[in-house]
Amino acid sequence: MKLKITDIIALSPSIRQFTLADAAGALLPTASAGAHILLRIPGPERVWRNAYSLVSSPEDRHAYKIIVRRVEHSRGGSVWLHDHAAIGEVVEAETPQNLFPIPRTAQKHLLLSAGIGITPMLAYLQVLRKPFELHHCGKLEDAEAFARLLPATPNVVLHTSRNTLDLEQLLAHQRLGTHLSVCGPESFMDVVLQTAQNLGWPGAKVHKESFGGATGGAPFVARLRRSNLTINVGSDQSLLEAIEDAGLAPPSLCRGGACGVCETALLEGIPDHHDHYLSETQRACNNTIMPCVSRAKTPELVLDI
Amino acid sequence: MNKSRPLYKPFALDLTGREHLVVTDQSEPPVTLDLTLSNISLWNVRTIAPGIQAPPAGRHRAFRAVPEMHAFLTHHLARASVGLRLYALGSEPFIWDTYNIGSAAGLTSAEMFLTQSGPPRRRVYCCHCKTMIGDVTQTIALCPGCGSSLQVRDHFSRRLAAFMGVKVDAEIPGDIPLPELLAS
Ligand code: FES
Numbered sequence: 001m002k003l004k005i006t007d008i009i010a011l012s013p014s015i016r017q018f019t020l021a022d023a024a025g026a027l028l029p030t031a032s033a034g035a036h037i038l039l040r041i042p043g044p045e046r047v048w049r050n051a052y053s054l055v056s057s058p059e060d061r062h063a064y065k066i067i068v069r070r071v072e073h074s075r076g077g078s079v080w081l082h083d084h085a086a087i088g089e090v091v092e093a094e095t096p097q098n099l100f101p102i103p104r105t106a107q108k109h110l111l112l113s114a115g116i117g118i119t120p121m122l123a124y125l126q127v128l129r130k131p132f133e134l135h136h137c138g139k140l141e142d143a144e145a146f147a148r149l150l151p152a153t154p155n156v157v158l159h160t161s162r163n164t165l166d167l168e169q170l171l172a173h174q175r176l177g178t179h180l181s182v183c184g185p186e187s188f189m190d191v192v193l194q195t196a197q198n199l200g201w202p203g204a205k206v207h208k209e210s211f212g213g214a215t216g217g218a219p220f221v222a223r224l225r226r227s228n229l230t231i232n233v234g235s236d237q238s239l240l241e242a243i244e245d246a247g248l249a250p251p252s253l254c255r256g257g258a259c260g261v262c263e264t265a266l267l268e269g270i271p272d273h274h275d276h277y278l279s280e281t282q283r284a285c286n287n288t289i290m291p292c293v294s295r296a297k298t299p300e301l302v303l304d305i
Numbered sequence: 306m307n308k309s310r311p312l313y314k315p316f317a318l319d320l321t322g323r324e325h326l327v328v329t330d331q332s333e334p335p336v337t338l339d340l341t342l343s344n345i346s347l348w349n350v351r352t353i354a355p356g357i358q359a360p361p362a363g364r365h366r367a368f369r370a371v372p373e374m375h376a377f378l379t380h381h382l383a384r385a386s387v388g389l390r391l392y393a394l395g396s397e398p399f400i401w402d403t404y405n406i407g408s409a410a411g412l413t414s415a416e417m418f419l420t421q422s423g424p425p426r427r428r429v430y431c432c433h434c435k436t437m438i439g440d441v442t443q444t445i446a447l448c449p450g451c452g453s454s455l456q457v458r459d460h461f462s463r464r465l466a467a468f469m470g471v472k473v474d475a476e477i478p479g480d481i482p483l484p485e486l487l488a489s
Contacts, residue, residue: 105413107411171387172323172386172388173386174386174387175383175385175386175387175411176382176385176386176387176389176410176411176412176416177410177411178387178411197321199323199387199388200321200322200323200324200387200388200389200390201387201388202321202387202413202415202416203415204413204415204416205387205413
């Protein structure tokens with residue numbers, strides 16, 4: 001679908017909120033809290049496909065809102081949105097998907113976020129009907145930007161240094177009906193998940209958002225056996241993006257190695273797995289790969305597509 | 306094989322948990338537990354007769370009866386923290402009542418473990434007058450509510466923690482087969 005930027009608000013020098021409406025003025029598809037949208041952002045050499053959580057109210061069908069941090073040495077996308085995108089600009093987007101829905105059976109929500117990972121929580125806060133507690137970790141200058149978007153209640157705590165958040169203490173004292181939802185950089189989520197696991201949290205009560213985890217890496221070559229194509233995967237793009245740039249349209253959903261939709265059979269080469277989907281055994285077999293996040297340990301991979 | 310009939314696994318501690326609470330409606334716990342470990346507790350039901358000392362409260366608690374234990378469990382779970390695993394061992398009505406108390410407190414099926422033990426005793430729900438009949442050991446039960454002779458079905462309701470009982474002589478009144486002992 002085509003979306004038009006109808007408003008841009010600078011929340012801080014490096015964080016902006018964009019409002020997007022249907023380019024033709026139609027109503028937008030509803031997106032439940034926690035949903036993200038994939039934008040196709042024009043870059044100098046290629047199109048970036050970046051996922052952003054919607055922060056707008058899930059009931060609002062007139063506009064989607066996203067919050068974007070300008071990442072200097074990023075894979076692009078955020079820089080274009082900050083430096084080039086102007087009100088009136090039209091961008092291509094895909095219908096929102098939700099891989100981080102509100103856990104419905106929770107009697108209480110414990111929300112933990114870091115950095116720009118606060119964005120899905122902003123959507124949550126507008127619709128949660130059960131008690132909640134939000135702890136956000138971030139830089140001081142960001143905290144001020146986010147503070148304006150958050151309710152000033154005692155159950156919302158901003159930590160400008162990770163030291164003020166005693167994770168163990170927090171996770172060890174939650175009532176049985178509590179569900180934990182976490183969003184932020186991989187390193188942050190790993191610490192939270194590991195701590196929760198050590199304290200006996202069952203997987204069914206821990207929910208994490210993981211999209212757009214692709215960070216790039218060393219370039220390699222991929223041979224697409226059935227399509228009879230050989231492609232170069234650059235250091236700043238994912239294998240999935242390189243396949244898409246070659247004109248193919250393999251299925252994908254989270255683009256963060258979580259959903260398993262992009263799973264592709266691997267015929268030759270050794271993959272460098274970065275996903276959270278495959279089991280240890282599946283990984284060890286070296287015969288399947290999640291091209292949205294995983295790369296190569298060998299100079300070349302041969303894929304069955 | 307009736308699909309509604311739950312399948313039970315043999316008792317085993319789930320070591321991913323931080324605290325373990327084992328409850329049983331039997332006087333002798335059907336498993337051996339190392340109660341010197343600080344994160345394992347055992348609750349059972351024990352008839353306290355003159356001369357028999359009630360064990361001190363702590364890791365091991367003995368209750369006079371199941372309702373007392375269940376009332377205490379509700380109270381206990383409302384204050385418990387995520388990380389707890391709850392194990393129920395005993396008769397089917399007991400373990401499913403325990404399960405429902407756990408669910409209401411916010412435990413998921415991944416945090417509760419049920420093991421059936423002891424002779425088969427079923428709680429039967431009379432489909433005609435909604436009376437609950439406890440401790441049924443035979444295939445035919447007499448409903449104290451409406452006087453019907455009920456065939457004890459294998460159909461189990463988790464919500465009621467009971468098996469369905471349906472009039473056995475609905476077709477030909479008075480045609481009641483001989484009851485047999487329940488096999489499971
Ligand atoms: S798209 Fe979800 S795992 Fe790759």
